Amino acid sequence: MRPRLQVIFLGIVSLLLYFFLTKISKEFNWGEGYADRPILTYLVIYFSLSLVFFAACAFVLKKPEDRFTFWALIVFGLLFRLAILPAQQIQEDDVYRYLWDGKVFSNGINPFKYSPSEVHDFKELRIQNPETYYEIYTETNERELEKLSALKWETPKSLKYLERVNHPTVPTIYPPMAQFVFTAVHLIQADSILAMRLAFLFFDVLTLFFIVGILSKLGLNKNWSVIYFWCPLIIKETLNSTHLDIIGISFLCGSIYFLIRHRHSLATIFLALGFLGKLYPAILFPLYFQSCLEKSRENEGNPWGAPILNSLLFIGIIILGYLPFMGIGLQMFDGLKAYSLYWQSNDSIFACLVFIFKSLPGDLNSVSFLSNPLPIFLSKLTVVCILMAVLIWILLKNTSLINEPQKFIKHFFVLMALVFLLSPIQNPWYLCWVVPFLCLFPNRSWILLTGLVGLYYLDFYFDYQEIQTWSQWTPWVEYLPFYLLLLWDFRNKKRELETVTNNAIQ
Numbered sequence: 084m085r086p087r088l089q090v091i092f093l094g095i096v097s098l099l100l101y102f103f104l105t106k107i108s109k110e111f112n113w114g115e116g117y118a119d120r121p122i123l124t125y126l127v128i129y130f131s132l133s134l135v136f137f138a139a140c141a142f143v144l145k146k147p148e149d150r151f152t153f154w155a156l157i158v159f160g161l162l163f164r165l166a167i168l169p170a171q172q173i174q175e176d177d178v179y180r181y182l183w184d185g186k187v188f189s190n191g192i193n194p195f196k197y198s199p200s201e202v203h204d205f206k207e208l209r210i211q212n213p214e215t216y217y218e219i220y221t222e223t224n225e226r227e228l229e230k231l232s233a234l235k236w237e238t239p240k241s242l243k244y245l246e247r248v249n250h251p252t253v254p255t256i257y258p259p260m261a262q263f264v265f266t267a268v269h270l271i272q273a274d275s276i277l278a279m280r281l282a283f284l285f286f287d288v289l290t291l292f293f294i295v296g297i298l299s300k301l302g303l304n305k306n307w308s309v310i311y312f313w314c315p316l317i318i319k320e321t322l323n324s325t326h327l328d329i330i331g332i333s334f335l336c337g338s339i340y341f342l343i344r345h346r347h348s349l350a351t352i353f354l355a356l357g358f359l360g361k362l363y364p365a366i367l368f369p370l371y372f373q374s375c376l377e378k379s380r381e382n383e384g385n386p387w388g389a390p391i392l393n394s395l396l397f398i399g400i401i402i403l404g405y406l407p408f409m410g411i412g413l414q415m416f417d418g419l420k421a422y423s424l425y426w427q428s429n430d431s432i433f434a435c436l437v438f439i440f441k442s443l444p445g446d447l448n449s450v451s452f453l454s455n456p457l458p459i460f461l462s463k464l465t466v467v468c469i470l471m472a473v474l475i476w477i478l479l480k481n482t483s484l485i486n487e488p489q490k491f492i493k494h495f496f497v498l499m500a501l502v503f504l505l506s507p508i509q510n511p512w513y514l515c516w517v518v519p520f521l522c523l524f525p526n527r528s529w530i531l532l533t534g535l536v537g538l539y540y541l542d543f544y545f546d547y548q549e550i551q552t553w554s555q556w557t558p559w560v561e562y563l564p565f566y567l568l569l570l571w572d573f574r575n576k577k578r579e580l581e582t583v584t585n586n587a588i589q
Contacts (some may be wrong), residue, residue: 089142090152094159097135097313108170108323113247118589122544125173126537132315133534139313144525148304152506152530158289160312164287164444167322175324178276179247183570185265186234186241192227195261195415199251202231207458207559240274256418258333259404260359261327267284276325283321286333293336294522300343301489303523310522316455316533322497328515332362338364339495343488347375351393355400363516363546366498368397369474374484374491381485387391422452426508429539431562433507459507471510489523496520500529511536526568535561 107121107128129175139156146152155203184194220228234246262423264282272278291312298305311317321329342350357364372390374454379386408415427433440458441448450457476492484491500517501508514536517532521529538561544550545553 086142086146089153090159091156093135093139094155094162097132098159098162098166100128100132100135100354101163101318104132104173104319104323105167105170108173111171111173113172117547120174120543121545122174122540122547126540129315129319129537129540130534131539136313136315136467136521137534139309140525142305142531143306143309146306148306153306153308156306156309156312159179160291160309161288163313163318164284164322166528167275167318168284170197170323172276172325173319173323175326176238176247176249177327178279178325179244180249180255181257181261181265181279181325181327182244182269182274182276183248184257184262184267185267187231187263189269190230190234190343192231193408193411193415194255195233195418196254196411197228198254198418199245199248202228202235202245204252204261206232208329229359238274244274246589253421254414254418258329258362258420259408260356261330261361262408264327264330272579274291280322280325283325283327283329286329287317287321290329290333290336290519293333293340294519296340297492298345298522300340301492301523307522310530313444314533316536317509317515317518319537320515324512325531328512328514331357331364332516332519333357334360335364335367339492341376342371342484343492345378345485346369347378347389347393348396350402351375351397355404359404363502364500365473366470366502366510367495368394369396369478369493370491373478373481376485398449423531425586428507429509429511429542429558429561430507431558431566432505433462433466433509433511434558436465455523463507466507468567469505470498470501476499484566492520493524496524509536511539526572528565528572532562533563535565 088586104125107124110116110119115501143152143156183199187194187197204222205216205225208219255262265279266273268278268282281396291308294308294311296306317329320326334353338350338353338357341347351371352392354368372394375390375393376386379389405415426461428466437458440461443458447457447461452460455463477497478493482491482494496517499520503513503517506513514533517529519535541557542554543555545551
């Protein structure tokens with residue numbers, strides 16, 4: 084088959100699968116028919132999409148860049164997104180919290196201040212236990228809760244969506260940039276999942292723009308952007324599950340785009356905005372500082388001036404982002420505290436660390452430290468130590484952004500990949516942070532993982548069919564092929580390097 088026909092064939096097959104996905108999504112009705120949901124059918128479609136995606140990646144990575152293929156990939160990528168936009172959420176409900184947060188903040192109330200449960204229960208508490216109520220709430224609190232209660236009952240949809248917010252006893256965990264986006268969406272159209280998806284589509288396309296720009300600057304094949312734009316994981320988790328990660332991902336890609344062009348101030352601004360979208364990119368800041376210092380040393384004068392100013396710029400933007408929410412002090416981190424202390428989901432390496440620490444002599448599980456059982460605390464401490472050790476090792480390598488930009492950016496890939504692999508919460512949409520880097524550093528094990536991670540949804544099927552004991556095997560099927568392929572590729576690459584070195588010596 085001719086190359087152009089191959090691209091068109093793969094695009095049409097994927098598009099039909101996305102239409103089919105939208106069709107079966109109508110059977111995923113919130114709060115209804117859990118046991119009858121076609122989760123296995125969904126997984127068949129998702130893995131079929133992943134197989135087509137793998138084929139597209141294999142095709143693009145072997146072919147030189149050409150204009151027709153590039154634009155065909157872009158057009159089909161947009162069509163995939165348009166096909167899935169009207170679908171109902173498949174097994175995800177975070178969007179209801181986004182819509183509520185936008186409603187709260189647009190009405191002048193701090194979204195970090197009250198949990199949805201407080202809005203539901205404050206009147207009952209006031210009637211049944213007024214002494215406790217007035218110990219907890221001031222007159223200002225009461226006015227704000229009354230206003231939120233009125234917003235709750237504003238429309239039937241508003242009431243329905245608030246009742247669907249997950250973890251209702253926990254205040255919101257989503258950082259400032261996300262809150263600004265939620266508020267903008269609310270002001271455009273309140274209680275609209277479609278409006279939220281269209282906002283995320285904007286950030287999604289913006290991410291593609293930056294990826295193409297990075298590929299062009301590094302002299303790489305722009306068609307490799309297919310690894311992002313055709314990735315079923317990105318499309319499903321951003322435009323069906325409607326997860327907010329794309330906000331931070333777009334700013335992170337923007338920061339890299341400006342960094343490789345040595346626009347360090349703009350790169351710092353975008354990195355700070357990425358941090359305000361989700362906290363992950365903070366680990367990369369030392370590398371930005373290092374690259375700015377390297378650039379400053381080329382100029383006369385104090386080389387530390389620009390890096391220090393950029394550091395202040397980074398901190399200043401973060402402070403400005405949090406400024407509208409600081410009126411409640413550290414209370415604005417209550418939701419994040421609950422998330423970081425108690426949640427654990429779909430993890431791989433972290434689960435192994437917990438198992439190891441639980442297996443040590445003595446009953447460590449009976450000991451708590453910082454609200455965590457000791458094995459979990461030690462596992463989290465180990466994760467932090469590993470990340471810091473890798474970061475320090477990368478900094479000591481002192482790779483030049485000016486002379487080796489691709490190698491320098493690869494360190495970003497390593498750090499963001501480790502953040503995902505070591506996390507106690509490895510939800511599929513968290514892997515989306517790694518996908519843009521695969522356009523620069525195509526790696527078949529990581530590309531494979533974008534498909535395998537879909538097995539996360541198999542747990543829901545086991546739960547609904549009351550065969551939860553099978554759930555313990557899901558992470559093994561999900562991650563073991565990835566780790567084995569990763570190790571195999573690493574071993575082969577090491578052998579190839581040794582062979583090249585030996586030949587050079589001879």
